[in-house]
Amino acid sequence: MNPLHLNDILSAARTIAGTAIRTPLVPAPAFAAIAGQPVLLKLETAQPTGAFKLRGALNALAHLPPDAKGVTCCSTGNHGRAVAYAARARGLKAVVCMSALVPQTKVDGIRALGAEVRIIGRSQDDALAESRRLAAEDGLVEISPFDDPHVIAGQGTIGLELLQDAPELDTILVPLSGGGLAAGVALAAKAIYPAIRVIGLSMDRGAAMHASIEAGRPVEVEEVESLADSLGGGIGLDNRLSFALCRDLLDDVILVREEEIYRAMQALYFEERMVAEGACVVGIAALMAGKLPRPKGPIATIITGRNVDMTVFTRVVTGQDVTLGDHRIEGRPYAA
Numbered sequence: 001m002n003p004l005h006l007n008d009i010l011s012a013a014r015t016i017a018g019t020a021i022r023t024p025l026v027p028a029p030a031f032a033a034i035a036g037q038p039v040l041l042k043l044e045t046a047q048p049t050g051a052f053k054l055r056g057a058l059n060a061l062a063h064l065p066p067d068a069k070g071v072t073c074c075s076t077g078n079h080g081r082a083v084a085y086a087a088r089a090r091g092l093k094a095v096v097c098m099s100a101l102v103p104q105t106k107v108d109g110i111r112a113l114g115a116e117v118r119i120i121g122r123s124q125d126d127a128l129a130e131s132r133r134l135a136a137e138d139g140l141v142e143i144s145p146f147d148d149p150h151v152i153a154g155q156g157t158i159g160l161e162l163l164q165d166a167p168e169l170d171t172i173l174v175p176l177s178g179g180g181l182a183a184g185v186a187l188a189a190k191a192i193y194p195a196i197r198v199i200g201l202s203m204d205r206g207a208a209m210h211a212s213i214e215a216g217r218p219v220e221v222e223e224v225e226s227l228a229d230s231l232g233g234g235i236g237l238d239n240r241l242s243f244a245l246c247r248d249l250l251d252d253v254i255l256v257r258e259e260e261i262y263r264a265m266q267a268l269y270f271e272e273r274m275v276a277e278g279a280c281v282v283g284i285a286a287l288m289a290g291k292l293p294r295p296k297g298p299i300a301t302i303i304t305g306r307n308v309d310m311t312v313f314t315r316v317v318t319g320q321d322v323t324l325g326d327h328r329i330e331g332r333p334y335a336a
């Protein structure tokens with residue numbers, strides 16, 4: 001039984017209004033030429049924390065037990081920043097646990113909001129274990145980045161806004177990691193317009209939700225460095241909500257290569273003059289690589305965040321090589 005309904009998402013929209021921004025949906029003509037249909041970008045980069053995760057975090061913090069002493073979470077960066085922001089607004093303590101793979105710019109952004117940061121191990125699983133330990137031992141409330149009904153309902157408000165602003169949408173492209181975003185958006189969009197297609201996109205190395213849907217149950221994947229660092233990490237072997245929702249609601253999950261993400265970051269920058277994380281451009285990457293099914297109407301993709309490491313970003317847009325662990329992306333200047 002699906003424990004979440006459109007009503008939960010409508011209620012989340014009221015809860016987060018005023019703090020999370022109702023973000024613009026803007027046309028991207030350069031990509032429409034490739035798609036043969038209008039392409040719309042949902043600019044979650046405009047959120048005060050630079051990423052959509054503020055929606056879920058605000059909704060989750062609004063539902064804390066009244067005696068909560070504080071909150072803790074694991075994060076690839078953007079959820080931690082969102083939780084830190086929401087906790088500060090309520091005068092609550094926040095402890096954010098992250099692996100050493102998280103870019104320094106994200107760590108700095110979280111500390112600047114007054115949260116305590118703990119760098120634990122080399123994977124999101126290590127960070128999760130620490131966050132659970134803090135919840136058990138220190139009485140902090142753990143807020144999952146994706147496997148929490150209030151977080152999923154909060155992210156789902158993006159789906160509401162998409163269909164309010166573009167009721168004729170044919171396809172929504174959603175960057176996919178733990179699946180809180182994709183689950184919420186698909187739930188909202190399909191409740192309003194059941195025939196809409198919602199496609200999840202991940203990088204081809206370490207795509208935990210894709211591997212889990214293929215296997216029919218949550219599985220572990222090896223976590224490696226990626227241009228789409230916000231999409232790294234597992235979905236939790238004890239996943240309660242986001243796995244089943246993504247499995248049941250997503251029409252497809254498509255994987256893109258690091259080289260395709262690199263090209264898409266360049267294209268978004270030069271064609272639309274936008275600075276965005278690798279995680280945001282996976283939809284555009286799939287479009288440019290000809291990996292999407294043919295749309296019959298407008299496509300929207302969610303530009304999920306802009307908290308990119310500027311050293312890496314500068315290398316990408318100037319066409320230099322980028323080294324990610326043992327994977328090397330050969331640089332190439334952008335040419336339309």
Ligand SMILES: *Cc1c(COP(=O)(O)O)cnc(C)c1O
Binds near residue numbers: 231
């Ligand atoms: C967290 C995140 C995602 C993926 O969201 P999930 O709910 O984990 O699938 C995509 N893009 C950015 C920028 C993120 O921070």
